[in-house]
């Protein structure tokens with residue numbers, strides 16, 4: 001993924017750290033997903049089946065990204081949401097890393113860290129028919145209350 005601290009549209013991310021600073025702030029596994037675009041193994045993340053009410057924020061910068069109200073059971077092995085908290089909380093990039101299977105990558109709009117991918121038209125009974133497939137390790141749940 002991009003290392004230059006600029007969003008796809010060319011603006012600078014509100015939170016921009018050097019690679020060394022990200023490595024210091026994040027665990028090795030967090031860094032591998034958030035800053036290197038990795039994917040945690042399915043059914044291993046701590047929030048895959050979480051039903052606790054609250055807000056999910058970016059584990060890299062703390063920006064609020066998703067709420068438990070839009071989380072649904074997709075049975076895909078990762079936490080799934082049908083919409084982000086706000087339209088500008090995340091940004092999208094075309095991901096062509098798998099030949100013949102273009103995907104849409106989802107990143108935090110505040111710091112540019114990789115969160116997961118979004119898929120649509122899969123037939124899930126949600127208001128948007130979109131599935132934001134998000135790595136547990138890329139977010140942190142702040143329980144309501």
Ligand SMILES: [Zn+2]
Pocket residue numbers: 058059060061062063108109110111112113
């Ligand atoms: Zn972030």
